[in-house]
Amino acid sequence: MSDGMAGGSTPLGPVAALRRIAFLLERAREDTYKIKAFRAAAAAILPLSPEEVAERAAAGTLADLPGVGASSAAVIAAAARGEVPERLARLEREHAGPLAAGGRELRALIRGDLHSHSDWSDGGSPLEEMAFTAIELGHEYLVLTDHSPRLRVANGLSAERLARQLGVVDAVNEHLAGSGFTLLKGIEVDILDGGELDQTDELLDRLDLRVASVHSKLKMDAGAMTRRMRSAVANPRTNVLGHCTGRLVTGNRGVRPGSEFDARTVFEACVEHDTAVEINSRPERRDPPTRLLELARDVGCLFSIDSDAHAPGQLDMLDYGCERAEDAGIDPDRIVNTWPRERLLAWANPLREAA
Template sequence: MSEGNDGASHGGPVAALRRIAFLLERSRADTYKVKAFRNAAAAILPLPAEQVAAAVEDGTLTDLPGVGASTAKVIAAAVRGEVPERLADLEREHGGPLTPGGAELRAALRGDLHSHSDWSDGGSPIEEMAFTAIELGHDYLVLTDHSPRLTVAHGLSPERLTKQLGVIDAVNDHLSGTGFTLLKGIEVDILDDGRLDQTEEMLRRLDVRVASVHSKLKMEAAQMTRRMVAAVHNPLTNVLGHCTGRLITGNRGTRPGSQFDARAVFEACAETGTAVEINSRPERRDPPTKLLELARDIGCLFSIDSDAHAPGQLDFQVYGCERAEDAGIEADRIVNTWPQERLLTWANG
C-alpha cells in the first residue's frame, strides 16, 4: 500500500521522507528513529521548491532546522529525481505485503476504530494520522487516545479531550471534500468495578468508544468477568478492546492474558451488540484463536483495528484481517466494513 502523496510543488523529497518514516513504523522501528524523517518532511514542506533545490546545490540543507545529515541525503537524491538509497533499502525489506492472506477482507474495510496520536502515547500529530489513513484508502479513522487514569500514556482529562475535539473539527474542515472523516473517539479504561474512566457527558460527545482493561490484569477470574461484563453492558461501550491484554512478542516483553469467563463476556457482547476487537498489533494477536472462534460461534460482531501508535502502524490491520479470514468470519459482521452512516447509527443508536 503506497503512502506517497506529493502534496507540494517539491513533493518528491517530502513524499520520500514520509514514505521512509511510514516503512520504519510498519517494521515497528523505535519512534526516535522515525522522528528525524517526519521532522525533516515538516521542515521542508512549507519551503518553496526553489529554496530546497538551492540548498541542495549549495550543500546547505543541514543548515535548515530539522534537517540532519541522513535526511539531507534523502532530500538531495529526491530533488535530483533519484530514489534515495535509504528508501530503496526499506522498500526491499518492508515494502511488500505483511501477510500472505487477509487482502480480500482488508479491501472491504472502510476504516479503523482504534488509533492513537501524540496527544496520548502515539508518536505523531493527529493530522499525520489522518493523512496516512486517507492514503491507505480509509473513509474514516476513529481517534481513540487514552482516558485519564492511564497516566503512563498521558491519558486525556475531560478538559484535554474537549480541546482535542476542537482540533478534530479543524482537521475535518481542512479535509472537507476528500470523502474522509476523522471520527471522535476514546480508548476508555475499564475501571476495577466495570465503570468507564471518563464522564458520561464526554463519552456522549464522541462517535465511537473502545473500552479496554489496562490495569490489574491478574485480577481473579470471577471478578475480572464481572468487571468486563459490566463495561460491555454500559450502553456507551461500542467495542471491547484487546480483551485478554496479552503480549506474545515485542520490546515490551511478554505477558499472559487475563483470566475470565470468555463465554459470559462474549454472550454479553452478543446481547448488547458490542463488537469484540480483533486487535491487529503483532505483539497482541488478541483475542487468541480459541477465543476468537468462541466469539464467532456465539454470534458477536467484530472490529478489526490497528491500535496504531504511529502512521505506519495503520497498515497492521491486514494481520487482523488474515486472522478473521482464517476463522471464517464474514465481512458484514465486522463493523468497520460498514459505511460511516451505518457505523454511527450502530454506535449511537
C-alpha cells in the same frame, strides 16, 4: 487497500520521500528515534519553497536546518534532483507490500479503523498526520481513540483536554471537506476496577465511537475480571471491547499472559448489548487468542479489526487482523469496519440516531 501510500520506483518530492521512509520504518517496527528524525526533517523543510530546497541541496547546506541530519539531507537532496533516494529504494524492497500473506479479500472490504492514537496521548504523531496517512491508505474513516485520564503512563486525556481535542478534530474535518474521508471522534476508555468507564457520560456522549479496554490489574481474580468486563460491555456507551485479554506475545515490551475471565459469559454479554469484540492487529498482541476468537465467532459476536496504531505506518497493521479473521471464517458483514460510515455511526449511537 493495504500499503496504499505512493512509493515504489516513482520519484517523490522531498517531503513525501521523508514521510514515506518514516511510514515504512513504522510498518517494520524500527527504532522510534530513526522515525522521528525523518518526520522532523519533513517538518523542517515543509515551509520552504522547492527552489530554496533545491538551492540548499546544491550548496550542501540542508543539514544547517534545525531538524535535518546527514541521512535526511541525503534523502532530500536526491528527491530534489528527481531521483529515488537510495534509503527509500532499499526500504521499498525490504518492507513494502502486504504485511500478511492471507486476508487480502477481507482487507479490501475494510473501510476504516476504529482504534488509533496520536501524540495527544501516547502516539508518536499529530492527529493530522494520522488522518492524512489514513487517506493515503484508502480509508473512508479513522476513529481517533486516545487514552482516558486514569492511564497516566500514556498521557491519558482529562475531560478538559479531550474537549479541546474534539475542536481540533472538527477543524481537521473542515479542512478535509469534500475528500470523502472523516476523522471520527473517539476514545480508548479505561475499564475501571468495578467496570465503570473512565470518562464523564457527557463527554462520552459527544463522541462518535468508544473502545473500552482493561489496562490495569490484569491479574485480577477471574470472577472479578468477568464481572468487570461484563459491566463495561453492558454500558450503552461501549461500542468495542478492546484487546480483551491484554496479553503480549512478543516485542520490546516483553511478554505477558492474558487475563483470566469467563470468556463465554463476556462474549454473550457482547452479543446481548451489541458490542463488538476487537481483533487487535498489533503483532505483539494477537488478541484475542485463536481459541477465544473462534469462541466469539461461535457465540455470535460482532467484530472490529483494528490497528491500535500509535504511529502512521502502523495503520497498515490491519493486514495481520484481516488474515486472522479470514482464517477464522468470520463473515465480513459481522465486522463493523467493513460498514459504510453512516451504518457504523447509527450502530454506535442508537439513541442519538433515534432522537
